[in-house]
Amino acid sequence: MTTRKALPKRLEKTIYQQFGAQCPFCGEQDVSTLQIHHIEPHAVVQEHSAENLLLTCANCHQKIEDRRISARDVHRAKFEAEQGGNVRPKASGTANSNTVTVSGDNHGMVANSISVQTLKTSINVAPMSGTISASYSRRNYAKYLIDRYHDFKRAEVGKGNVRHAVLYKSIEREFGAKWDNLPEERFEALVSYLQRRIDSTRLGKNRKARGQARYSAFDEHQTK
Template structure:
């Protein structure tokens, strides 16, 4: 199932076929396209899909899009796609090679995604918020896409595409949302911390 999720997530990021994948996911569940675009933890995505009881529909969508993983040594993780008038190949790892060297596509300079430490800390806070909200709502009632949409609406960009210059502002935004959950309020009333500060996070993970 994880491989199917990777296939669909990569399809969403492909300009030629992303429309078909997004449309199919929306027909299954309106939250799925945004979730696959924003959540990088494939296992967590699988858990969300399972909690929504749409595993079979997601598998069927992949099959409808000609999901067919290959296993040869030279084409490992490569998935062929054809749909409508578009045809192509989706790979878990894509590397464009010239005769001299490989060309890597880097995250936009000056974005949170361009700094591993900043990106990982914001993702840690987002996951922390979802953890606290899940305790409040229950797994069956969770809508993971809502918070990602809130960040995009507030900052005008996907969470990891927010400029590094707004890192402190984004950090405060997510921390405030954590503190505003039922569990967050309870912990604050008892003087307990709900998350690590940026410096504490870096020390803990030995950056």
């Protein structure tokens, strides 16, 4: 039996901030229903890392489990939150929880009611333009290869023995920066590196020897 470590408070706070304390799918802001979701199941990754965590309401969490919200939508929601793009335009004129209402009768002199509606501001810094993380399709494809590598590795070492940090660290060593912070010009190199890593897993080697596909090409992946 594996024991599951509690999600550190600090990490939980980071995720709430990243998602602007609201569900990225429906805009729910009621904290009693908001939950942290592991994009790759915790049972599989055996760790809590910010890039694998999503904030969602209980309702949408269930939809993710039932696949009524697709993996693609989950990844997009995470991507947008990381970009600081989680500013959901609400239907104009409707009050939301950013509305502060102050009312009082001020001794009957003036019946005052002040309603201040603020635009939600994001504390996240947008990714540097020209980096892989600034391009949805490139980032998505690189992430796909990373996930694919972990799937192949899992087949080799068994569920629970895949340490995700290992690949991320080796990318940093190889390229000198986190994969999503690399300049776009390095995208091709990153892709070949990840494909080589997949091909060098036991499953990758086997499939290659039998002439079987190990991953979709970038163009193919775009049309999925």
